[in-house]
Amino acid sequence: MPNPLIEIDHVTFGYDPSRTILNDVSLRFTRGQVTAILGGSGCGKTTLLRLIGGVYPATKGRVVFDGEVVDPRDKAQLYRLRRRVGMLFQFGALFTDLTVFENVAFPLREHTDLSESMIRDIVLMKLNAVGLRGAAPLRISQVSGGMARRIALARAVALDPEVIMYDEPFAGLDPISMGVTANLIRKLNDTTGATSLMVSHDVQECFAIADYAYLLSSQGKVVAHGTPAELNASEDPEVRQFIRGEPDGPVRFHYPAEPLATALGLGA
Numbered sequence: 001m002p003n004p005l006i007e008i009d010h011v012t013f014g015y016d017p018s019r020t021i022l023n024d025v026s027l028r029f030t031r032g033q034v035t036a037i038l039g040g041s042g043c044g045k046t047t048l049l050r051l052i053g054g055v056y057p058a059t060k061g062r063v064v065f066d067g068e069v070v071d072p073r074d075k076a077q078l079y080r081l082r083r084r085v086g087m088l089f090q091f092g093a094l095f096t097d098l099t100v101f102e103n104v105a106f107p108l109r110e111h112t113d114l115s116e117s118m119i120r121d122i123v124l125m126k127l128n129a130v131g132l133r134g135a136a137p138l139r140i141s142q143v144s145g146g147m148a149r150r151i152a153l154a155r156a157v158a159l160d161p162e163v164i165m166y167d168e169p170f171a172g173l174d175p176i177s178m179g180v181t182a183n184l185i186r187k188l189n190d191t192t193g194a195t196s197l198m199v200s201h202d203v204q205e206c207f208a209i210a211d212y213a214y215l216l217s218s219q220g221k222v223v224a225h226g227t228p229a230e231l232n233a234s235e236d237p238e239v240r241q242f243i244r245g246e247p248d249g250p251v252r253f254h255y256p257a258e259p260l261a262t263a264l265g266l267g268a
């Protein structure tokens with residue numbers, strides 16, 4: 001794979017030593033591409049984004065960002081790296097008591113000393129890109145869930161980040177808003193030349209816009225990776241189960257347990 005901007009190199013991680021969340025995973029994120037990280041709830045997708053952001057150190061292995069090994073103890077490095085990353089948090093995390101305009105202006109006020117008129121122009125351009133320039137004066141409490149996600153998107157790209165990380169960008173959205181958000185992620189990636197990482201369990205939405213995808217198992221392993229077309233064509237039962245959303249397959253519906261009859265004292 002050519003020229004990854006970010007590389008997760010044989011990373012193992014657990015929040016406490018007794019429980020491994022990510023188990024020797026390797027992923028590469030190519031410049032200019034949209035890469036999806038797919039997996040069921042709790043498999044460690046958000047944790048992976050935290051390791052890239054230097055929130056926690058890997059227990060084993062390394063995270064490499066544009067040639068530099070990410071070291072959470074190196075605060076100067078973290079500050080530099082984080083300036084290059086825009087983040088769309090799960091459910092947007094907007095400031096509900098501020099206007100749409102002020103939400104998008106927030107990172108510009110925090111991280112730059114641009115003039116008020118420059119900030120205004122940038123905010124209106126970012127809102128225009130997500131189709132919501134006209135909503136600038138509204139309060140967050142007055143906008144729909146789908147609009148809120150687009151506002152969060154505009155805020156995530158306010159500082160023109162090189163990397164945009166999306167944590168469950170489709171969570172809680174109706175099908176139309178999902179499609180709109182997916183198209184915007186692709187469009188923002190292509191118009192800004194950014195590199196996008198998208199963590200999600202919405203396979204079809206991700207496949208519609210991703211260049212490449214990784215599939216994580218509940219054991220914190222990479223089960224498969226490839227282009228959406230390659231993964232769609234996979235004969236691997238676990239990949240097929242996940243992609244088709246089948247309730248049972250190699251990934252069992254039942255958590256391991258003794259037979260029900262035994263548990264109920266009905267043994268033969």
Ligand SMILES: Nc1ncnc2c1ncn2[C@@H]1O[C@H](COP(=O)(O)OP(=O)(O)OP(=O)(O)O)[C@@H](O)[C@H]1O
Nearest residue numbers: 015016021039040041042043044045046047048201
């Ligand atoms: N700060 C934390 N401290 C301890 N355990 C945590 C912490 N954050 C997450 N976990 C645990 O780590 C595991 C992986 O969580 P993570 O949020 O990375 O999963 P995920 O794949 O993003 O799931 P979801 O799609 O539900 O958000 C879960 O079992 C979770 O309970």
